[in-house]
Amino acid sequence: MSVRVSDHVLRRLRAWGVEHVFGYPGSGLRGLLAAWGRAGDEPRFVQARHEETSALQAVGYAKFSGRLGVCAAASGPGAVHLLNGLYDAKLDHVPVLAIVGTTDRATEGTADGSTDATAVSGGLRREVDLHALFADVASEFMATVTAPEQLPDVLDRAIRTAYARRCPTVVVIPADIQDLVYAAPEDEFTTSVPGPDHDDPAAVTSDVPSDESLRQAAEILNSGDKVAILAGQGAAGARAEVERIAELLGAGVAKALLGKDVLSDELPYVTGAIGPLGTRPSYELMRDCDTLLTIGSSFPYAQYLPESGRARGVRIDVDPRAVDPQPVDPQPVGMRPLYEVNLVGDAKETLRRLIPLVRGAERGREWFDTVCANVRRWDEVSERRARLSADPINPEYVARVLDPLLPPDAIVTCDSGSVTTWYARCLSMRPGMRASLSGTLATMGCAVPYAIGAKFAHPDRPAIALVGDGAMQMNGLAELITAAKYRDRWQDPRLVVAVWNNRDLNHGTWELRATEGAPSFLPSQQLPDVPYARFARSLGLTAVRVERPEDVAAAWRTALEADGPALVEFLTDPAVPPLPPHTTWERLEATAASMLAGDADRGAVIRQGLKAKVQEFLPGREQGEDTHG
Template sequence: MQLTGSEIIIECLKEQGVDTVFGYPGGTILNVYDALYKHSDEITHILTSHEQGAAHAADGYARATGKVGVCMATSGPGATNLVTGIATAYMDSVPVVAITANVAVNLLGKDTFQEVDIAGITMPITKHNYIVKDVTKLADTIRAAFIIAKSGRPGPVLVDVTKDVTANTTEYTAKTPESVLPVTDRIREEDLETAVSMIQESKKPFLYVGGGAVISEAWQELREFAHKADCPVTDSLMGKGAFDGNDPLYTGMLGMHGTKTSNYGVTQCDLLITVGARFSDRVTGNAKKFAEHAKVLQLDVDPAEINKNVRTHASVIGDVKVVLQKLNQRLEQQDHSQWLAEINGMKEKFPLHYDDSRLTGPYVIEKIYEVTGGDALICTEVGQHQMWAAQFYKYSRPRTLLTSGGLGTMGYGLGASLGAKMGRKDKTVFNIAGDGCFRMNMNEIATATRYNIPVIQVVLNNHVLGMVRQWQTLFYGQRYSATVLNDAVDFVKLAEAMGAKAYRVTKKEELEPVLKEAMELNIPVVIDCQIDCDDKVFPMVAPGAAISECFAEEDLNKKDFG
């Protein structure tokens, strides 16, 4: 049948099973929005307050559901406002398809009103991107975008469509979406045998879990593997929930704000088994001193990650769910009881702790865990609150922590929480923010109230840029340059002005009833929690130091930070 390009875009979205799109209209994309209007009973469109919010919402939808998230924007500033969200998805391997419209083909390259080369701009931060100038190629391009976004190591794909293509007509034939199969062609028997031998020969193995284990849905295989290998387990920020945070083998997060047990244990281990992790600098600290006594066995779908940041002694390339299945078939039950006893001794000696005499960030996180029974989706912004959310909430299932790990995007969480709630309406969704992050995209509270998306926004309000201030305190002689936010902004009044229910919490005893009421209301809620400006995240590894040099607050007097 003959359809316009705009109608083809909508039909292709329906083919792919897309039920929700996040976006913001404008002149060049009007034809697409007109077609979308006619299918509003099949595809829900969420009009965000800003295009960046749309990109983050698509990202949050994808992370929470495992499906491809979709966002749309018009040309020029509409498209460029998606860039930060696209880069966030790229760094964390999130499958997103961003559809933008551009000026007509005959106006390209002429500095036309709201013209920008968005394909060129996003080339370094997309898995692939397209500019469609021929309507006959549109359907196949969109189909390819979805396949690329979700295959192998996922990532964002941008499809830029010129305005004349959205109006032109061509023959359209519906197609069933191609199945995307796990990547297994590089899994070699000799690599599996080497991996099993390394595990069997190891006396002190340690399992390090990254976001790839979440993406590949490998949590069941991972838990079987960990118990077969009989080894302690740590994770990255992105790997949270792939391994149960309540499991006795779990030692907490690794790296700059990881536990002493994980950092010391990885430093002392003789084999580091890495599943779907890329050895970020925030994990390794001084890479030359990272796991320096260990052989490194890396399991990853992306061969480019092997030997990129840390020298690898052996690797198995392929979808980690399939790799773990094959290893579990070959690996006999191991016994590392002596090593585990040593690790458990560290866990007892170096527990996470905080001042429980007053309202603090860790207390708020623990209370959220308690009142939700650990069964919520937790989104975060970036900073101290993000680290507290990683440390003090126990994630027992994958896709329950949504956070910007690689890019570290302030302003990510609120948009992501809207997308997560749209994708998982059965879940309670919290967004944890600092006041600095909340200011970035707090206008998305208006989006939440417009559609009654019942997210609970918790602001850990210390009236400063907390993580930057922490660094200024420790490493910059307490020179608080441009990090004090002690002004007259009232988040409760702002939230109420945007139509949300809002609370201010200043004491510990006020928090639990507010959290319970917020969950019962089932409407957008903002909770402004007033905490001290000098609360810090510990443990910590100083920049450039080895993770074995991690320190806690009680160690400060023993350190010279320069």
């Protein structure tokens, strides 16, 4: 029996170790779908409810497995729907391959058989100009297959590029090409086993900094008295080395949101998240340090980093495009860039070479002790805030109660919204746990698809998705159907979806209040009160609706002990403020004054804001207004 192009595509994916393809079917994929049937569903086709969520599932799979995520869609509408997930992959530096099937090539095609973009965009049903559509998101590699002989090279280059550049790539295969008989190219080399080893994507990168740049970096770090470390997702896999250099330097370690799981929060010098959703000790760490070592992070908020001229910096990043160019001429202290030395290389290997050059024996303990004391103080403040009364449930309390209940091998995903604040501040990562979110694009609707992708990456581990009601209405409810569909495919069937139901697009509401000085605009911000638990129950899932704070812990336990996917719906108070770590009394007063002009929830908002801020000044744990026992 002759091998078709579609058969060869799946064969090549299997050769690269691809085990799952997340997609939504359509006529543009008809040849590939038939090939999947002939191949016994290998690699497994995972049917999402929408092409956008299939791409996000591929991103989640790639983030938690370290391997290539693959998604598939058909024709113009499906391709358009992929964009959000592919941009999420691009901005968070995740290897994802999108396979796009199109209708048969137009007869108006070019001489070499490829489809003319003007013909595609000029009236063909269900088609758009895909090269224009993907030009930015797949700028590293995008190609259309116009002849069977192109396929080994095109597909291999797309996968190698995705791994090497940590980016999305796109391969377009017209439906009539999929059905052609595959003709192997004459050059046998192109049909050899793929490489580098697909089980070790890091093998594509072996750059290490020069000895001279390492020496310069060590000089800066050794000269500092108050050293801070910022760890991002690029520090993943270098946990032992980050711990070692932090202890040598007597440094505190703050974590970017994408680096939340690179280091255990049980370490006394780990200050937690940094940025507008971060912790007070992380803010103080950056404010007061005189030296900064950034490892694997392109953290964008300059206002949360040391002021220019007040600290010297060293940055480690595997991507040379992520680092600042070195200044050609010496610059005054007040004008020089924060990062004086940029080390381009893998974090683990670079730190292994840098650590022997770092002096730690003679370093004093005062700075280190201050950092640790700030962390302990913040933990007390956070617990008091979580226990403040609210109507009906304090959203911070929901996350705080989950923290000690998390299984040691949990995979946690978080959506974008006010829930991100409670994820960032209240959940402590411990060894063995994993966590992620849409860190750069910050797209809503990522948590449930991420969790589904995580379950296929690690079917023997529990996954927990933290979601606001806005994101749940956007796509989370639909993807509960996907979770119910595949529950029997996972050795550990637990996938817990937690919904913060506050009937408000809360993050945007707080931005209106704090940034624009405007009251909440109810026509845009108020959400319908959807019965999430009832819907989950209709799918045969375990479901609990929680309306009282005293029931929060029991609900979490019920979900975490369920024998399949579960949903917990918490009715939370939209008036509880996600206060930035640097909030001052002046800013609180300005926000309160602006809301007196007509915010529908102004009384509760002002009361909750004042109560939360006061907790920073109370001397002991017992002073909090504890209503939850």
